[in-house]
Amino acid sequence: MKVACLIITYTSAQQTLRLIKKLNNGHFDFYIHVDKKLDLDTHKVLFDEPNVYFVTDRIDVKWGGFTSVYATINGLKQIAASKINYDYVNLLSGQDYPIKSATYIIEFLTRNKGKQFIHFKDFEEWTGAQKRIDEYYLQDLNFKGRFRLQQLINTIFKKRQVPDGIKPYGFATFWTLTLDCALYVLKTLETDHRFERFFKYTFGSDEFIYPTIIMNSAYKTSVINNNYRYTDWSKGGSSPKILVTGDFEKIIASDCLFGRKFDINIDSNILDMIDDYDLKHHN
Numbered sequence: 001m002k003v004a005c006l007i008i009t010y011t012s013a014q015q016t017l018r019l020i021k022k023l024n025n026g027h028f029d030f031y032i033h034v035d036k037k038l039d040l041d042t043h044k045v046l047f048d049e050p051n052v053y054f055v056t057d058r059i060d061v062k063w064g065g066f067t068s069v070y071a072t073i074n075g076l077k078q079i080a081a082s083k084i085n086y087d088y089v090n091l092l093s094g095q096d097y098p099i100k101s102a103t104y105i106i107e108f109l110t111r112n113k114g115k116q117f118i119h120f121k122d123f124e125e126w127t128g129a130q131k132r133i134d135e136y137y138l139q140d141l142n143f144k145g146r147f148r149l150q151q152l153i154n155t156i157f158k159k160r161q162v163p164d165g166i167k168p169y170g171f172a173t174f175w176t177l178t179l180d181c182a183l184y185v186l187k188t189l190e191t192d193h194r195f196e197r198f199f200k201y202t203f204g205s206d207e208f209i210y211p212t213i214i215m216n217s218a219y220k221t222s223v224i225n226n227n228y229r230y231t232d233w234s235k236g237g238s239s240p241k242i243l244v245t246g247d248f249e250k251i252i253a254s255d256c257l258f259g260r261k262f263d264i265n266i267d268s269n270i271l272d273m274i275d276d277y278d279l280k281h282h283n
Contacts (some may be wrong), residue, residue, distance in 0.1 A: 001106050003028050004086045004179075006075040008068065009094025010035035010061065013043040015264045016094050025102040029053065029086075031079055032072045038058040053078065056111060065139030066172075066200040069189075076186040085255060087113065089182040091174050095261035099230060099274050105257050108151055109176070116181050116219055119172035119227040120211035133168060135217045137203040160201070163170035163194040169215045170208035172227050174260070181219045188213050223253065230256035245270045252277055
């Protein structure tokens with residue numbers, strides 16, 4: 001079993017290094033997209049890791065914008081160009097962390113080989129999501145008066161229509177896909193421009209575009225509707241809460257493989273606790 005971890009990050013290099021070292025059992029390679037806003041030298045602690053590859057075509061990612069999809073596309077292109085026959089591609093953020101051991105994760109993927117792990121809802125069950133595709137959002141633009149222009153556009157123009165033949169799905173950005181499915185997503189984005197034209201102006205397009213492509217394809221029969229990420233949305237809002245020591249019991253009771261999100265500058269003890277637990281129970 002060989003897994004390519006594509007890590008989209010703009011945060012702590014030390015935290016990313018810790019994630020890599022926990023998974024680095026010979027079955028994982030790591031492709032790091034460092035946000036173009038950052039000097040690449042902020043991540044020089046990773047330069048000498050033998051199975052770490054930096055995505056060379058970097059994107060200035062804007063929160064909620066389609067630029068996050070471009071960053072993932074560029075990472076997938078580099079994985080494809082490697083010609084390495086990976087079994088899975090695993091999309092992570094720099095604030096994700098394994099809450100199971102590398103051995104456990106590989107055994108899980110081996111048992112479920114050929115399955116796609118992505119968490120989605122259709123729009124009949126996702127309350128509040130419809131507005132995010134009905135209206136125009138200019139998240140990737142950066143100029144004074146952008147929100148006023150966005151409001152004006154949505155006043156003048158009618159509700160946006162999903163392209164014919166496409167049923168939208170969405171919910172969670174991060175996924176674990178077989179290599180052939182991940183490359184299918186890449187090829188679709190490169191050749192079927194309906195997806196980019198439509199989703200480029202949604203809010204949080206990275207939460208929609210991957211499940212929509214997959215669930216409108218033959219790969220839908222291999223989908224497990226679970227990305228196995230432990231995420232706590234209890235505080236509401238547009239971002240999950242930072243996981244801390246007080247969340248430990250809930251995290252270890254989960255059957256998830258990864259947690260998001262963590263911040264070692266806020267609470268690194270929770271990662272120590274997870275690692276200690278894994279050593280006793282998952283190796």
